[in-house]
Amino acid sequence: MRVSFKLHEYKLRIKYILTMIINPNKLISDSKEISNHNEQFDHLANRLSKQNIEVKPLLDKLAAFQVAIPSWALGAGGTRFGRYSYFGEPATLEQKLEDVGVLHSLTKTAGAVSLHIPWDIPEDYKAIKELAQQLDLKFDAVNSNTFQDAAGAKHSYKFGSLSNTSKDARQQAIAHNKEVIQIGEKLGSKSITVWLADGSSFPGQHNFQTALSHTQDSLKEIYKSLGEDWKLFIEYKPYEPYFYSTVIQDWGTSLMLANECGEKAYTLVDLGHHLPNTNIEQIVSTLMFKGKLGGFHFNDSKYGDDDITVGSIKPYALFLIFNELVYGMANNPQNPELSWMIDASHNLKDPLEDLIQSLESIQITYAKALLVDQERLKQAQQHHDVSLCQEILQEAYLTDVRPLVRQARVQSNAPIDPLKTYRNLGVREELIKERGKNTVATGL
Ligand code: RM4
Ligand code: MN
């Protein structure tokens, strides 16, 4: 049951959250922490200036890097065997925005939210937009969902949605995506992400060509509804929920479909959607070279789409991927600005703590990639100095950039240590007091 939305109550609550978090006395850590930070930052800034690296542009880039939080990441996720509640979960879209507002106040790098439809259909658009504005949040890509049957749906997606052999099921899935675009338009979103679960679990179940051709036609149909300044992001994934074949299994298939649709269609890379050991950095590089990388989902993976905290399993791989992203952002004007999103859902950690850690890890890795001496690397590559190439990457990777990340945050009026602040303020305890223990967030 959705709780009805009373704006004045939320305003009070936000005011409370914001004063709680933004109050500099509470926020800005104790004087010892500040002096430690200043010392470490000066030390690093000094070292970088000796390497002729300007610190100010680095800080500006870090402060400008904003990552969207998906509306389904704020509650406890489940596994296919069960779901354990995390107390004080947001029960409504308004409460989810409020949680993202908390994250953004603490980190100043989570200035957007990505809605999943139908999990989070706004009831009162004006009020929701006003709320987002107060929390300094934008609406990033909207996500459609044809991997579950909506309540009361006429046609089932059990055997596929955009690829289904049944025309009625396909039409229903197309109509849903069109509706998602309309919802996004009302919120000020500029893109839709389509992740298709469609696939087969048994050899012979699908005619591959038929499934692909239906998918292509359906996507083209959805594409027709895109506004002038809108983008369509096509996600890929090799397996799961089906285990023999997935219709859009890899970046090549996604790129082919995007090209088929037109210039407003792009590939979306989700880090967890690759088979182990895939060279994701090369995929990123190829797509940016072709001007076709539109969106990017952060998480980490040990085996598959594990949705583990980004940077917690393969930090060096993440650095190499960021290195290509940074290179592409500097050298590929043909590629649009990317839509960044954290795509992870947890069942063990406090979701807000996990998101704080994710944002931190993204900033740290981005900062390291920004330190790569691209000029020297180019020279070393030219001279086939393989050892030096590796040294240059390692030099950047092994630099402890945390003082830079902290400084960028402090300059945006956020705390030195967001996780510690979150705990010290007792945010979760406050949320439990307000929302109760047994709320359940919509989502996975
Ligand atoms: C999928 C995919 C999509 C996300 C859903 C919830 O595995 O990563 O991006 O919308 O999960
Ligand atoms: Mn994803």
Ligand code: MN
């Ligand atoms: Mn995924």
